[in-house]
Amino acid sequence: xxxxxxxxxxxxxxxxxxxxxxxxxxxxxxxxxxxxxxxxxxxxxxxxxxxxxxxxxxxxxxxxxxxxxxxxxxxxxxxxxxxxxxxxxxxxxxxxxxxxxxxxxxxxxxxxxxxxxxxxxxxxxxxxxxxxxxxxxxxxxxxxxxxxxxxxxxxxxxxxxxxxxxxxxxxxxxxxxxxxxxxxxxxxxxxxxxxxxxxxxxxxxxxxxxxxxxxxxxxxxxxxxxxxxxxxxxxxxxxxxxxxxxxxxxxxxxxxxxxxxxxxxxxxxxxxxxxxxxxxxxxxxxxxxxxxxxxxxxxxxxxxxxxxxxxxxxxxxxxxxxxxxxxxxxxxxxxxxxxxxxxxxxxxxxxxxxxxxxxxxxxxxxxxxxxxxxxxxxxxxxxxxxxxxxxxxxxxxxxxxxxxxxxxxxxxxxxxxxxxxxxxxxxxxxxxxxxxxxxxxxxxxxxxxxxxxxxxxxxxxxxxxxxx
Amino acid sequence: xxxxxxxxxxxxxxxxxxxxxxxxxxxxxxxxxxxxxxxxxxxxxxxxxxxxxxxxxxxxxxxxxxxxxxxxxxxxxxxxxxxxxxxxxxxxxxxxxxxxxxxxxxxxxxxxxxxxxxxxxxxxxxxxxxxxxxxxxxxxxxxxxxxxxxxxxxxxxxxxxxxxxxxxxxxxxxxxxxxxxxxxxxxxxxxxxxxxxxxxxxxxxxxxxxxxxxxxxxxxxxxxxxxxxxxxxxxxxxxxxxxxxxxxxxxxxxxxxxxxxxxxxxxxxxxxxxxxxxxxxxxxxxxxxxxxxxxxxxxxxxxxxxxxxxxxxxxxxxxxxxxxxxxxxxxxxxxxxxxxxxxxxxxxxxxxxxxxxxxxxxxxxxxxxxxxxxxxxxxxxxxxxxxxxxxxxxx
Numbered sequence: 076x077x078x079x080x081x082x083x084x085x086x087x088x089x090x091x092x093x094x095x096x097x098x099x100x101x102x103x104x105x106x107x108x109x110x111x112x113x114x115x116x117x118x119x120x121x122x123x124x125x126x127x128x129x130x131x132x133x134x135x136x137x138x139x140x141x142x143x144x145x146x147x148x149x150x151x152x153x154x155x156x157x158x159x160x161x162x163x164x165x166x167x168x169x170x171x172x173x174x175x176x177x178x179x180x181x182x183x184x185x186x187x188x189x190x191x192x193x194x195x196x197x198x199x200x201x202x203x204x205x206x207x208x209x210x211x212x213x214x215x216x217x218x219x220x221x222x223x224x225x226x227x228x229x230x231x232x233x234x235x236x237x238x239x240x241x242x243x244x245x246x247x248x249x250x251x252x253x254x255x256x257x258x259x260x261x262x263x264x265x266x267x268x269x270x271x272x273x274x275x276x277x278x279x280x281x282x283x284x285x286x287x288x289x290x291x292x293x294x295x296x297x298x299x300x301x302x303x304x305x306x307x308x309x310x311x312x313x314x315x316x317x318x319x320x321x322x323x324x325x326x327x328x329x330x331x332x333x334x335x336x337x338x339x340x341x342x343x344x345x346x347x348x349x350x351x352x353x354x355x356x357x358x359x360x361x362x363x364x365x366x367x368x369x370x371x372x373x374x375x376x377x378x379x380x381x382x383x384x385x386x387x388x389x390x391x392x393x394x395x396x397x398x399x400x401x402x403x404x405x406x407x408x409x410x411x412x413x414x415x416x417x418x419x420x421x422x423x424x425x426x427x428x429x430x431x432x433x434x435x436x437x438x439x440x441x442x443x444x445x446x447x448x449x450x451x452x453x454x455x456x457x458x459x460x461x462x463x464x465x466x467x468x469x470x471x472x473x474x475x476x477x478x479x480x481x482x483x484x485x486x487x488x489x490x491x492x493x494x495x496x497x498x499x500x501x502x503x504x505x506x507x508x509x510x511x512x513x514x515x516x517x518x519x520x521x522x523x524x525x526x527x528x529x530x531x532x533x534x535x536x537x538x539x540x541x542x543x
Numbered sequence: 544x545x546x547x548x549x550x551x552x553x554x555x556x557x558x559x560x561x562x563x564x565x566x567x568x569x570x571x572x573x574x575x576x577x578x579x580x581x582x583x584x585x586x587x588x589x590x591x592x593x594x595x596x597x598x599x600x601x602x603x604x605x606x607x608x609x610x611x612x613x614x615x616x617x618x619x620x621x622x623x624x625x626x627x628x629x630x631x632x633x634x635x636x637x638x639x640x641x642x643x644x645x646x647x648x649x650x651x652x653x654x655x656x657x658x659x660x661x662x663x664x665x666x667x668x669x670x671x672x673x674x675x676x677x678x679x680x681x682x683x684x685x686x687x688x689x690x691x692x693x694x695x696x697x698x699x700x701x702x703x704x705x706x707x708x709x710x711x712x713x714x715x716x717x718x719x720x721x722x723x724x725x726x727x728x729x730x731x732x733x734x735x736x737x738x739x740x741x742x743x744x745x746x747x748x749x750x751x752x753x754x755x756x757x758x759x760x761x762x763x764x765x766x767x768x769x770x771x772x773x774x775x776x777x778x779x780x781x782x783x784x785x786x787x788x789x790x791x792x793x794x795x796x797x798x799x800x801x802x803x804x805x806x807x808x809x810x811x812x813x814x815x816x817x818x819x820x821x822x823x824x825x826x827x828x829x830x831x832x833x834x835x836x837x838x839x840x841x842x843x844x845x846x847x848x849x850x851x852x853x854x855x856x857x858x859x860x861x862x863x864x865x866x867x868x869x870x871x872x873x874x875x876x877x878x879x880x881x882x883x884x885x886x887x888x889x890x891x892x893x894x895x896x897x898x899x900x901x902x903x904x905x906x907x908x909x910x911x912x913x914x915x916x917x918x919x920x921x922x923x924x925x926x927x928x929x930x931x932x933x934x935x936x937x938x
Contacts, residue, residue: 249801253851253852267851268851269851270851270856275661275662275857280664285664381680422742455721464592464795465798474704474709475704476703477742478699478702478703478716479748480702480715480717480718480753481716482750484702484721486733487720487721487723487724490722490723494723515736519732528729531729532732537739
């Protein structure tokens, strides 16, 4: 029988305790977590009124085309200086805004477990805006909301299909330039063909896992099946794939689609156009390897870098038994004794660290200036939103986040925070409200030479670096 | 205390802590490898993440089949930096071309790790663990090498320590400082808190040691940013009398699935960056370049054929570069080292990839043995367990 520590509930399942929150959690930490699940698909207030990804992609595409046109002749005329500058400024602002707003949402969240779940899935289906894909530059956050958050209380297969039909993912992993070798488009022009990137990562990173039992032939089959899943933006000849559809939105474009039956994992999928892909993705989502792969990723994120096999088994069983009903899987996570074992801990990622630091300091206003500092710090820790270095997303292991230099930079960041707001806070009062009792830390904080030093010691302490 | 004395003391502390942390001598059945090689020999490893297209880097332009596979990806013939009548360096590699002429660059073609599937993540896992297959949380081969010779010290350039350097031996990491320094009193109070944390404690100590070395040797730091700043730091570390003699750098962005470019474009830009980095490293190292071997490696190669979006998909064999004063001993004397598998349809692996003719570990083992003074048998037992005795095939 596990002990349900409110600190584990808030610091390990959530995004870090806010002073004052403890009394709310203490009576029943598990109930506090479970009550958040139905709210997980709720749009955070900060995101209200945000434009759709289609609109943002259309805008980014326009900006990109304009910029190309201006720069194409190698010289910039006087009347082009201003539009070019405006585009550059918009590029920078839209990129920074997404990172700032996403950070603020985590800091403000009153459903921090639900928000962590959104981020877990967003990282599972990771995208990056820091690639040479200018049309998606404004739409990272919209992707997270539309493909991930909106489906977090549905089934895994719904989220998978939503991701597979999201323009940002299709662009990021090159599916928009994958063309069926026997499609009408390929018959018209040479040098057109498959691009395996998205199909491979769907099998390896999104569903079965690298050891999930697929071959190179399966990668090619899935790539063929997914040809035609693209974005409604003007093609080379200037025409929209579907003039009736929203510009910048997903569209199935039969002209690019590889005709015919495909064999994937030993099963035949008839050439039914888009339906062929939907059937294949549903089967991938329901594959036993997927249940195991997702279970092990959840356990690694919420329990420990090397989670006990028993926890993975239980999660995989719930996933399989409920056909991937995500709320049931999330509930199972809370009900795992292993997750409450105090010997299991996770090192905070850079984002976790910055978010939990700011949550621990209530009253620090989330002004544009403060958000910019936090966001730039996160960037200097190499974890700015939507810039994961690979489609595998941000790593989980303590070895990654706790490199010597990274640790020292955390300490330096806290030193700066302490210098800026240290006199406004009494670390002796905050300590027991955000971390479990620890005599060495309490003593160090109490014996500090100043409030500033006390706050620095508290937040830079090794205790505060762990989700435990 | 003079800064020189302070240094000497830091150096002692560094070694002392490293010895404690590594649990030196605790590997049963092993004696320390011979230490006859002087501590002057330096090693830099550059990992290119994302799988470099070896056939674009070192182009078998003399093969008539090449144009049929990837015509759109081959730069204009007149721009090629021809090494002989079959191979040419990509036009972006002017600096490397100069090094090649003066015997400071070894090019190994058709080389790969033991990994034979096509996942980046498993591919990098195998590349860095030096094992036959991908394993969850293995140690890195370079870390195991450090455990065998405690006089070797390694530094990761970047905040995180990559897998290649993870393991029992203590290693440092460094990236440009961005924030104001902390006062010594706060730092020493924090250190006593960290001493109780067996994971974080040793790492903070490493970081403080690295900061001491580079802080004094770099004269206020590099004016470069991004990867170039790390290359500058690498040179400073390797030159410093009390710095590490091994550095590891990571460079992302090689996964060129779409529009990779022939003479210009994404991949040529990466080539330029790599070329400039190696030139910059040579300049930064000064005379230390003579004692240095730089190994440039990637997790696997890319498809021989261009794909549907003027890029290439995941393949098998690629190219490894070795640069530095002493690379002559690893090369064959011909333009490109290593047997060439050919591009005929039947020679391709799975009908699509360049067939590997060398295990990258054989090359790495030879560098560790001939340049860093490692015992061949220990290399096969500990650093690259199970590596065959066939050795590196030069021709």
